[in-house]
Amino acid sequence: MVLDNVISPNPSFTSVESEFENINCPICSKEFHDLQRLNKHLDTDHKLGLSTQSSNEITSQSRDTSLSLQRDSNEKAHISRVRWKKPSRNLKENKCHGCKRIMNKSTGMVNCRSCGELFCRIHCRNIIKLNLEADYDPIDGSWYHCCNECFKKRPGYNDFGQVNDLTTDFVSVRSSKNEDKKLRQLQLENRLIRLIDGITEIYLRNKDSIVAAFRMNIEISRFETTVTAWKDDTAVSRCNICLKQFGLLLRKHHCRLCGEVICDDGTTACSSPIPINVLLRTTQDLPYKMKNIDSLDLEHELRLCRNCIQIIFVGRKFKQDLLQKKALILEKYESIHNLSLVIDKLLPQFKDILSKIENGKDTNTLPVESDIRELTRLREKSLRSLSTYNNVSRQIGIINPTNGSEKRIQESIKIASSKYINEKMLPLKTIPAILNPLMNKPQEIDLPQTKKFSDLFNTLSIKEIKSLREELMVLKEQSFMIQTMIDAAKTQRKFDEVTTLEGNLKELHDRATEIQGKLGSEGFE
Amino acid sequence: MLQFKLVLLGDSSVGKSSIVHRFVKDSFDELRESTIGAAFLSQTIKIKAEEQEEDVVIKFEIWDTAGQERYKSLAPMYYRNANAALVVYDLTQKDSLVKARSWVEELKNKVGDEDLVIFLVGNKLDLCEGEEDLRAVDTSEAKAYAEEQNLLFTEVSAKTGQGVKEVFRSIGEKLYASKKDEILAKKNRELGNRVNNSVDINAQRPSTNDTTTCCS
Incomplete structure (x- = not known):
């Protein structure tokens, strides 16, 4: 301290x-x-x-x-007792602040360390972290007993547990770090602009004569050192990135942006020479004087170290990647995530009303009709959301992962979603007795574990299902007709017709099975 | 013998089945029931070919589809791989030509085959003669459309049989003309083989794309 x-x-x-x-x-x-x-x-x-x-x-x-x-x-500091209530002399008056029962030896008598009220032992069993001022302090406090009320009063407390919002701390740490990073990036970008502008200028000045072209390289490298101060390499014996010893085979190089001494080992990729036009093309947002030097015949390369490449280009690449279309698996995940938000919002409401009605039962008051209606509505809504969730999560399950990481994501989603469904279904599964069957037709929520493969993508609208059923019916009719035609042709010994008809019959059959597959459980038979 | 798949398309009750029956059985039924799904009939005709001495025999496998909307989903199965399509409309019903146009559109979009012969046929010509002229579609209008879309076109009467045979004959000729080169090439090869005095296995089999044999 x-x-x-x-x-x-x-x-x-x-x-x-x-x-x-x-x-x-x-x-x-x-x-x-x-x-x-x-x-x-x-x-x-x-x-x-x-x-x-x-x-x-x-x-x-x-x-x-x-x-x-x-x-x-005072070896161990004691928590403040300012708020503590003193027990009354009259033993009959010592009632638990929670259950209002008279406290005696068997029930015990404790001060809530937070609010100081007197409680029997049972009602002062929660522990929270308090500082010496008896105030809630989740970081530096020590554990003390407290009553239910103080336990629930903590900021951030909810049904799921305790939430401490550290976002602001995190954001402040992050933003200061990001600031540094951005400054560095800006510095490097400025250097890059100056380098490229300068080099193109030198090139344009000298490109016309062959003699000048020879001089040009010297001029360019001299120019490069003026933009970035190159580190003195005499004292440096190891590459700044991979720490390998420089020698005859591993030569020293300078990064043109940060000036560090690095090697050019291909295996570690500590540095790499990048053609100027490539640099220009990938950083087109920067304000270069000459936007388009592709037309020039400039083949100069700039050696950049891995760190500078990272700083300048990785952010840009990331932005570009964000613009690309999301993978199917991620799209689907987003939709189940949104669904889970909806469900998480609905279920506590459902539970609240349920407990309200159940409490009313204890005191023999009839539940209000609006409550029941609301309960029914919430239950149906949650069930619907859950079944959609279930459907989408199973769709994710049968997407063919394009690479290893997608496969891992898929596995994780599978486990998490099935856990989620089981968890959330539980309170909904048992239809509350209050909802009489007339008001709430027992809804069949089907979550069978084994369904046909084709069922999983069964997200057809009712209209589509109708038209597919119609088509299937027509196909069956036609198949029957063709069958009778085949029989007739056989009796008339017109065997060439039989072949044609049988070909058609097979086609009809294939189409029928295809539709049957599309319909899945929505089909008939 | 050449074998061609032919499909009839068009609005309901324009007389597709009647045309087919006139062609296949040379009969006409005033009170024909509407077709269910698609009916199958076959008929062979002979056409004169310029280069050959003997007549060419052509067998039509005719799929007569139902015009009712309910059976629309069946049609693709029958016009797929078809060599020719007869798009029929009713000369006394203006709407039936609209429907016919949509069929032509669908055929052009869905059937990739360049050689598909589409024949636009106006039926019930008998009702457009005499004093009681019920004609609702002008010949010129349909003809202009057919020319624009590069279709064959004629007006027929299934009741009197006027023009029906000619429809199928011209389809046969057109198809033969487009397949002629293939057929002749094949024939020449057979002849050549025979000169070489060797046995051609293909020559033992029935010609062209006729998959059927006597005891299949």
Whole structure:
């Protein structure tokens, strides 16, 4: 803890203060009872704390000086008892704040460490993290017992458990890092623009004569060092990226953007020479003077190290990839994800109303009709969403993965979705007794594990199903007709006709099975 | 013998079945029931070929489809691989020509075969004669359309038989003309083989694409 750094390091000063039992925070002048609390306050509220480990080290050192008094009297800090309610003298009046029963030896009597109310043991069993001020502190607090109310009152508490939103912390860390990255990228991009502009200019100036062309290369390499200061390579003995020793076979090179000394080993790809026109083409968003040098006969290459290539081009490639069409599996996943959001929203509502009605049952009040209607509606909606979810997730299951990672994604989705369905189906499966069968026709939600392969893509609309059924019926009729024609032709000894007709019969049959497959479970027979 | 697949298409009750029956059985039934699905009939004709001394025998395998909307899904099965299509309309019904046009469209779109012979036929010519002229479609209008789409065109009467035989004859001639080169080439090869005094296995089999034999 950084107390020493903030207040005067004079130990006598602090110890005098602590004898008065009241210390003011040097920053916000808030009052504290002892040093340890002030320390905590400084650490958490004023963000002066170092990481836990280092602050412990400091503590152990500083205890000898500033906290010597505390160590003797107060080895383990106690949580504030300011809010604690004192039990009444009259034993009959000591009622549990939760269940209102009179507390005695067998029920026990405990103060909720958070709100200070008195509870029997059963109703003060939850544990949450509290700081010494008895306030909820999920990061630095220690575990204390508390009542149900305080347990549920915590910010971020919901039915699924505790949610601590650390997004803002994360975003701030990320944004500072991203800022650095962007600055670096901007710097490198500026260098790249200057390099390319300069080189094209030199080229244009010299391209007409052969003698000048020879001089041009020298001029270009001299120019390159003016844009980026090349690192002095005499002291460098290893490649900056792969750390391999330079030697006769592994020569030193300079990255034209960052100036680092790197090797050109093909296996590690620490650096690679990239033709200028390739560079231009891939970074067309940058403001070059000469946008189109493809027409020029410029074959100069710039050697860039792996890191610079990464910084300049990977982001661009990523953006381009985002523009491309998403894989089928991801599209489908998105739709089941959206469905799961809907279901997650519906189910708590359903449960709320259900418990409301069930509670009403205990007190013998009849459920309100609007509640029942709402319950029915929610249940049907959730069931529908779940069955769609089920359908889509099974569609994902039979997509042919194009590569290994897609296959892994597919496996994961399969496991996760089946778990999800089982989990969410449970409360819906048991039709609440309150929903009488007249109001809610028992809905058949079918989740059979083994269905025909072709069924999985059965997402036909009712209209399509109708027309397919119609077609199937026509086909069956026609097959029957052809069969009778075949029989007739046979009796008339017209065997050439029989062959033609049989060919057609087979065609009809094939088409019928095709439609049958499309219809899947929606077909007849 | 040459064998061709021929399909009849058109709106319901324009007289497709009547035309076929006139051609195959040379009969006419005033009270014909509407076709169910598609009926199959076959008929052979002889046509004169210029280069050959003997007549060429052509066998038509005719698929007479039902015009009712309900059976529309069957049609692709029958016009697929067809050598010729008779698109029939009723001279006394304006709508039937619209339907015929849509059939022509479908044929052109779905059948990739360049050699497919499409014959636009206006039926019930007998009703357009005499005092009680029921004609609703002008000859010129249909003819212009046929020329634009490169179709063969005529007006017939299944009742009187006027023009029916000619329809099939011209189809046969047209098909023969387009297949003639293949056939002649084959024949010449057979002749050549015979001169060489060797046995040609193909020569033992019935000619062209006739898959049937006497005891198949």
